[in-house]
Amino acid sequence: MPAVRTRVPGRVPWVLVLPALAGLAFLVLPLAGLVIRAPWATLLTRLGEPQVWDALRLSLITATAATAVCLLFGVPLAWLLARITFPGRRLVRALVTVPLVLPPVVGGVALLLVLGRRGLLGRWLDAAFGVSLPFTTAGVVVAQAFVAMPFLVISVEGALRAADLRYEEAAATLGASRWTTFRRVTLPLVAPGLAAGAILCWARALGEFGATITFAGNFPGRTQTMPLAVYLALETDPQAAIVLSLVLLAVSVIVLASLRDRWVNTP
Template sequence: MAADRHGRARIPLALLIPAIAGMAFLVLPLAGLLIRTPWATLPRRLAEPGVLAALGLSLQTATIATLLCMLFGVPLAWLLARTNFPGRRLVRALVTVPLVLPPVVGGVALLLVFGRRGLIGSWLDDTFGITLPFTTAGVVLAEAFVAMPFLVIAVEGALRGADSRYEEAAATLGATRWSTFTRVTLPLVAPGIGAGAVLCWARALGEFGATITFAGNFPGRTQTMPLAVYLALETDLQAAIVLSLVLLTVSVAILAALRDKWITP
């Protein structure tokens, strides 16, 4: 078996030691949460109505945000990977800006555009009477803003790595660019889209800064789990730990399940 030939003895220490240090660095804070969890009062705290409301809202908004990101992000990634237009590099740099932008700044930027006095927001308010801040739709918008670059980068990478000869063959056989995209390209990069969507969902689920700035904080409407954790931290460290643990458990369970189904090639 291959596993035997590449056994432990063959792993270079120069890789093993930093790998273990890196793993410990990422895992230890989780262990810290587990150690300080008040197990005795856990059931009572979980039964509090606010907890389930926040968890439900988080799962719901992160999922809708991910679907929106796929709807707009996959075509954007295709445009960046498969076409050549002036300023493409600049566009790619710009769409990844939310990755480096502090989320709170992203939230302020969203307010300036989609807020009641914002560029688009004031038009939405005057014409349709729609205001996005302080609504669940606002939460979705904030999450999509910070999470979409993860999807775009993952899908663009997958497209660049995919063998474009299949697409060329489809084109020579007379397929239009659209049917090439739906019948050849999409199935080819499906694992990449899956990986991007999972990353995007995870980022949306943990979103805090842009959400609290743009959508505010109101239980049942815009208070997602990360916001509930932050406010619990103001008064009750143990409640904050319990909430963090719930978010952690649910997200790890979902990610693990999806990973087996979707991403493993």
């Protein structure tokens, strides 16, 4: 990059730097608190408990599955919003972002009302296929996908809007159908946005609590993800909750850092 970046040396604008440092401390101190107050002496024995690994394994599996579900449905949805003009598009876009502002617990109740055993669709699913989502691992995935999908859709839609449409025209003149164009030109062009969206989506799914416990309930090994385990441990054994939180924190930091290096070229 050219030398435009360093500006004329001058007074540091404290009016910006001080709030910035305060903001940084605000975000970092609670994490530092977790690390400082962790029961390091008993950490290893606590980590050896099978519940920890059950919850962690379940969290990783469900968050990944939820991300896959979001990619499968969210990318076409983002494409629709970015590329096809249809009446009510603004309304649809607003609806897509609703789970962002909806309290997750309410999302969970809403899922129960639709996909529950007596829900609008769930009743039919149960009668026709004997499929009932609440209290199952699949239910956890559904709850996480519901809450995390907007992150993916918004991110991919933004990338699609920013992408140069003329590449798609070039593909058309070379004989590519719309599907081929989407697969071989559009998707690679928006790959950074797609990766960022998928990472955000995965992270949101990993931390999901409210919709999960409301829709899928809480049962170790089946629907008890890390955040649920943390919450319940907090009721009686805050030390255990700290250990669980540290594990979740460590795993997410490792995964996000490695993905970021690999997929998102940040300077």
